[in-house]
Amino acid sequence: MSIAVSSIHRSRRLRRNAIPLLSILLVAVFLFPLYWLAVTSFKTESEIFRTPPTLFPHQFDVKSYTEQLTSSNYNIMQGFRNSALIAFGALAISTLLAIPASYGLARFSIAGKHLMLLLFLVTQMLPASLILTPLFILYKQFGLLHAPFWATILANATAGIPFTIVTLRTYFITLPKELEESAKIDGCNIFTTFWRIMLPIALPGVVVAMVFSFLFAWGDLIYGMTFISKEHMRPITAGIYNFLGFQRTSWNHSMAFGMVSILPVVFIFIFVQKFIVSGLTNGAVKG
């Protein structure tokens, strides 16, 4: 009897201590690449080539950042600005087009609705490399390669639009229909109902959709490096691609670049983490 009790006791204690400890350890190992990114960006060139590598910078150095603020070769601020321009542009287009569309597909009976949904779902899954060559030729014909920011923004919006529609539609469907009926009684027409009633209620879903539309374009490499030929107009990701192509990679400079580029991601992540889980499971599983 007492043996049984003490074994239960022991297993409780195990659960209380061992599992959290194990979890923390696992997550720490999992996040090590991020730590390594940060640490490397603060090391000096000579410390990077030291063996064994130092787990923490002995000499905390911000030169990798400051040197690139003034560099004409590839300027860190310029890269940031370019990436931001592309990401906000794509976000604007996908928000304007896709949020109404997701509401329309959730609430109205439209002919060919299922086909449209399937189309959006499929376009979400297509590889960028598939549409790249035809888009390039199309852009060339329309002279859009002379406005490479636009070319890149327009292409990047094609990732955010289907994602927004697929995830946000399921969100709108879960909202009670009575909301719209009472809005109608209060004198709202279809558009004011959408704008004043439904949109504010769906805000958590809207935030997730917008965050992802932004992040897709923020992380874009393929469109930016294909449509933008001028070095100083390219996004950070393309800058990194160039950096790594050099004969001898300057890791601390590259990592400093990486740090600047993940800054907005980490920032967004902290604020919307909670929404993302629900938004993602909505779209991916039930969509």
Added chain:
Amino acid sequence: MGKSKERIAGYLFVLPALIYMLFFVGYPVIDNIRLSLIDVNVMNFSSGDHPFVGLENYKILQREGILATTLTNTIVYTIGCIIIQFICGLGFAMLFSIPFRMAARLRGLVMISWLLPATITAMVFKYMFSADGIVNELLMQVGLIPDPIKWLVEPVTAMLVLVVANTWIGIPFNMILITSGLTTIPKDLYESAAIDGANTMKRFFKITLPLLKPTILSLLVLGFIYTFRVFDLVLITTHGGPVDATQMMSTYAYKLSFDEFKYSQGAALSNVMLLVLLVVGFVYMRLVNREEKA
């Protein structure tokens, strides 16, 4: 009147997005098929004189072994990734489903790898797996290897690095979907199984896994589709090398179109890619339909 007015409103809501996608994705997909059947290269790109060549572009890809190499590489990479990230994702999901104080916060932290630009992830892994990188250093200190491994120089290890890097990105996605799948399993099933004397292992294989089947199915298919189209990660980490050992369909299509200016061959290769994705998607839908009917 109300109904038809609503219908018109519905179209007004939906059509702008639909037209946009048809123009910027639909048209390119169709045009890609046309491109693959004619010959557009650097010589005749601007002249507009593009002879019809039928399936010649596809035949060239097959003859030169490009199709076999890139298809094999992409499939090996994709299967490797989805299996490993599924197992790790399942592990994390199960671990964090145990109620303890920090579970939710830790689960949240894991998610960040999924949101980072693939370019950054690729760069960090390239650095960690470089000849004098931290991975070699750790393995040597533990005594697992006597000399540094040239991870990115050998075909097999280069592929392994790609799989590891992509698994790192893919784990959160798997974890989240499995976590939400786990919440749909009724708690009393476990309780009654425990009363019947089923141990943890038995409960996992007899209850958890079977009831997760729909989640697992969609995870593997979505995982396949999203992994199969890899581009950034490979371009940055290995650039398709050594030689063509990690050259994927997407990276090779890019190389054909934008490094060698063989636009039509690039188009042909990406059409094969589309075909594979369509087949997988079709099989998936059949499976889901059968599941729903059963």
